[in-house]
Amino acid sequence: MQFFNSKKGLLSLGIIAGLGAALLAYLGNPKNMAFCIACFIRDTAGSMQFHQAPVVQYFRPEIVGIIFGSFLISLFTREYRSTGGSSPIIRFFLGVIMMVCALVFLGCPLRMILRMSAGDISSYFGLIGFILGIVTGSYFLKKGFSLGRSYKVKKENGYFFPVVAVVLFILVLAVPALFKFSEKGPGSFHAPALIAVIVGIIFGIIAQRSRMCFAGSIRDIVLMKDFRLFSVIGGIFIVMLVYNICTNNFKFVAFGPIAHAQTLWNILSMYAVGFAAVLLGGCPLRQLVLAGSGSSDSVITVVGMFIGAAIAHNFKLAAGPAAAENVAKGIKAAAGGPSINGQIFVIASIIILFIIAICGLKKENQK
Numbered sequence: 001m002q003f004f005n006s007k008k009g010l011l012s013l014g015i016i017a018g019l020g021a022a023l024l025a026y027l028g029n030p031k032n033m034a035f036c037i038a039c040f041i042r043d044t045a046g047s048m049q050f051h052q053a054p055v056v057q058y059f060r061p062e063i064v065g066i067i068f069g070s071f072l073i074s075l076f077t078r079e080y081r082s083t084g085g086s087s088p089i090i091r092f093f094l095g096v097i098m099m100v101c102a103l104v105f106l107g108c109p110l111r112m113i114l115r116m117s118a119g120d121i122s123s124y125f126g127l128i129g130f131i132l133g134i135v136t137g138s139y140f141l142k143k144g145f146s147l148g149r150s151y152k153v154k155k156e157n158g159y160f161f162p163v164v165a166v167v168l169f170i171l172v173l174a175v176p177a178l179f180k181f182s183e184k185g186p187g188s189f190h191a192p193a194l195i196a197v198i199v200g201i202i203f204g205i206i207a208q209r210s211r212m213c214f215a216g217s218i219r220d221i222v223l224m225k226d227f228r229l230f231s232v233i234g235g236i237f238i239v240m241l242v243y244n245i246c247t248n249n250f251k252f253v254a255f256g257p258i259a260h261a262q263t264l265w266n267i268l269s270m271y272a273v274g275f276a277a278v279l280l281g282g283c284p285l286r287q288l289v290l291a292g293s294g295s296s297d298s299v300i301t302v303v304g305m306f307i308g309a310a311i312a313h314n315f316k317l318a319a320g321p322a323a324a325e326n327v328a329k330g331i332k333a334a335a336g337g338p339s340i341n342g343q344i345f346v347i348a349s350i351i352i353l354f355i356i357a358i359c360g361l362k363k364e365n366q367k
Contacts, residue, residue, distance in 0.1 A: 007231045013210045014235020020199040021114065021236065022243040024062070027191035031249055032118065032257040034240070035062065035203070036111035037284040038102035041302075042309040042318075043187050047172075047179045050310035055185025061193045063288065064169040065200015070208040070292035071162040072201070077209075082158035084296030087147040090356060091280060091297055095304025097349045098276040098284060100311060103318040104269035104338045104346055106259050108284045109214035109277070112270065113233060117240035118249050120256035122266050129267035130274040134215055137278025137357070138222045145279065145360040150297055158294030161302075169197065186258060206232075208293060213286040215277035255336075260322045262337030265346065269319075269338075272349045279357060317342040 025034035033039050039056075046057035074080040102108045105126050107115060112130065115123035137145075172179055173193070182188040190196065206212065210232045217229040244250040255261045277283045280301055282290060287305070290298035312318040322336030338346065 005228075007228050010210050010228055010231040011235045013206045014212075014232035015239055016235075017203055017206045017212070017232070018236040018239025018243075020203050022239055024191045024196060024199055025243070026247075027195060028189055029191050029196075030186050030189045030258065031247075032115065032120075032259070033107070033111060033186060034114055036107050036114070037063075037066075037288060038099060038108035038305075038309075039106075039111060039186070041099065041284070041305050042103060042312070043182075045306050045309040046187065046313070047181065048168075049180055050306065051313035053313040054180075054187075055182050056187045056313070057180040057182045058187040058190055059169070059172045059179055059181075060190070061169060061172075061197035062200035062203070064165045065197040065202075066204035066207065066285070066288045067162050067165045067292040069201035069204025070289040071204075073205040073208050074293040079208075080155070080158065080294050082153050082155040082294040082296070083150040084153050084157065085148075086150040086297045088297060088300045090147060091301045092304040092307075093352075094276050094280050094356070095287070095301035096308035096311065097352065098273055098280070098301075099305040099308030100317050100342075101269045101272040101276070101346055101349055102284065103309065103312040104342050105266055105273065106319050106321065109270075109273065110236075110283075110285055113214070113237050114240050115256050115259065117237050118244045118256055119252040120259055121253065122255040122259050122261060122263070125263050125266045126270040129270035130215075131218055132267075133271040133274025133276075134218045134278050135222055136271075137215075137275045138219050140357040140361060141219075141223065141278065143361050145357055147279070147281075147297075147360065150295070153296065155294070157296060161299045162292055204289060204292060207285060207289045211286075212289070213277075213282050215274055215283040216281075216286060218274075219278055255322050258321045260319050260336030262319070265319065265337050265343065268346050268350065272346055272353060275350070275353045275357075279353065279360075312342075315341060317345050 021035040040060035043058045047059040112123050212232045220226040287298045287301045291302050319338040320336045
């Protein structure tokens with residue numbers, strides 16, 4: 001087990017996770033969205049009728065798999081801890097911000113890496129914003145920012161979230177009429193449910209054991225010059241790069257499928273995602289894993305992410321993808337990106353993140 005704490009071991013786990021993402025893309029998931037936490041939560045929220053966008057409604061089994069996989073492995077390794085009580089309301093709204101801003105970018109940090117592996121230049125601009133957001137959050141961590149301490153609660157408290165996720169998945173299989181399913185668009189593309197949930201479970205196990213976190217890997221480099229966690233991300237990128245080249249999906253283009261060409265908003269939206277992730281202590285994937293491992297604080301964050309997905313589509317905050325043939329003709333409206341509502345939300349979110357970070361510092365200084 002010590003091997004998997006080394007750079008080579010973490011790289012190996014990343015390669016396995018990347019193979020899972022490639023398999024899902026090959027078996028039917030959108031090629032540009034083989035594995036995206038933000039997109040999968042958005043689709044699942046739509047399937048549960050939290051929003052009515054018809055092209056993004058599908059109950060993604062991968063989400064259930066990640067939660068249940070992290071739950072099982074944390075019990076097996078005796079790392080399961082049922083905790084809660086660390087600024088739940090703030091965490092809820094940080095979850096909303098992280099999700100809406102991810103949907104302005106059209107993808108979470110995981111999907112950003114997958115888009116990068118396919119040659120999507122717009123995702124590299126998103127990476128710039130993401131890194132800057134993490135650097136900003138890390139600055140506040142150095143200065144003593146904290147959302148407060150979590151406390152142990154009854155262990156059964158942490159069981160509810162994984163159990164609810166599994167029950168919902170069973171309902172989807174047994175009574176599909178209760179849910180909505182897209183007939184076209186990204187929500188209509190998916191791998192077989194059984195394979196998707198198995199890959200999700202494996203992904204959840206790997207993410208829990210490796211402490212996989214897209215924000216945390218860069219945060220560790222900034223704060224401690226520690227590149228170990230980045231090895232996992234590197235493994236995923238390498239596998240998906242090879243997969244995209246072999247399947248002729250790799251193309252250096254201004255933006256890939258289901259992406260947009262608004263550089264400023266790609267940068268700013270991912271800046272907010274990176275900043276929020278550091279304040280929360282983990283990216284969207286890490287929040288799912290922690291929620292499965294007993295953290296009620298992360299459950300609150302995940303609930304905020306689901307509500308954020310609903311808000312993004314109900315209030316037209318999510319970005320629209322660009323139309324390549326019209327962008328080539330110089331038609332600005334076809335460049336996609338967020339509406340004025342989405343742009344205002346991103347700017348307001350960045351301001352709110354600074355307020356939360358500064359208030360966190362004040363609380364620490366008062367102690």
